[in-house]
Amino acid sequence: MSFDQYDLRILQALQKDGSLTNGALSELVRLSPSQCSRRRAALEAAGIIRGYHAKLNATKLGFSMRAIVRVTLKTHTKDDHQNFSHWLGGQPEVLSAFSVTGSADYILDVRVRDLENFSDFLHERLLIRPQVGHVQSDLVLKTLKDIDELNLAELGAP
Numbered sequence: 680m681s682f683d684q685y686d687l688r689i690l691q692a693l694q695k696d697g698s699l700t701n702g703a704l705s706e707l708v709r710l711s712p713s714q715c716s717r718r719r720a721a722l723e724a725a726g727i728i729r730g731y732h733a734k735l736n737a738t739k740l741g742f743s744m745r746a747i748v749r750v751t752l753k754t755h756t757k758d759d760h761q762n763f764s765h766w767l768g769g770q771p772e773v774l775s776a777f778s779v780t781g782s783a784d785y786i787l788d789v790r791v792r793d794l795e796n797f798s799d800f801l802h803e804r805l806l807i808r809p810q811v812g813h814v815q816s817d818l819v820l821k822t823l824k825d826i827d828e829l830n831l832a833e834l835g836a837p
Contacts, residue, residue: 684836684837685710685718687831687834688707688708688709689708689718689719689722690722690728692704693731694827694828694831697732698731701713701715701716734827737790741792742792743793744792744793744794744796744818744819745788745822746789746791746817746819747788747817747819748787748814748815748817749782749786749814749815749816749817750763750784750785750786750787750805750813750814751782751783751784751812752785752810752812754810754812760784760810763785763808763810766808767787770804772790772796772800773787773788774789774790775787776788783813797816797818801814
């Protein structure tokens with residue numbers, strides 16, 4: 680799918696505020712509400728816009744501990760990776776999971792209420808997985824940058 684300046688403006692605006700109505704969006708991108716609606720629907724249908732959600736403040740909700748967890752599997756069979764990946768999908772504490780190059784096989788972004796909950800996740804669920812060979816955890820002391828917005832200027836957005 681190719682994007683023109685209007686598509687990029689729509690994406691940029693919705694990336695900042697997914698709750699914009701087509702009327703408000705049309706004012707920002709200088710298109711009619713019906714044109715905005717049609718373009719938004721096309722971007723959704725193409726899978727460019729995957730959904731809309733509210734960004735919650737985890738700390739204010741009591742999820743004050745965040746950890747970056749590096750996991751290395753014991754062996755590297757297809758079944759081990761599939762089983763571990765499937766298991767990850769059922770872990771609500773794991774916000775993001777990445778298969779990576781380097782010294783670890785996976786990097787997990789884990790968010791929990793406190794150290795006791797992290798310890799439970801680590802010792803009672805992660806470390807006992809038969810595929811897991813080594814785990815290294817880094818507790819986040821301070822978040823310096825945490826955004827989900829893509830730099831659409833790379834695509835020519837104004």
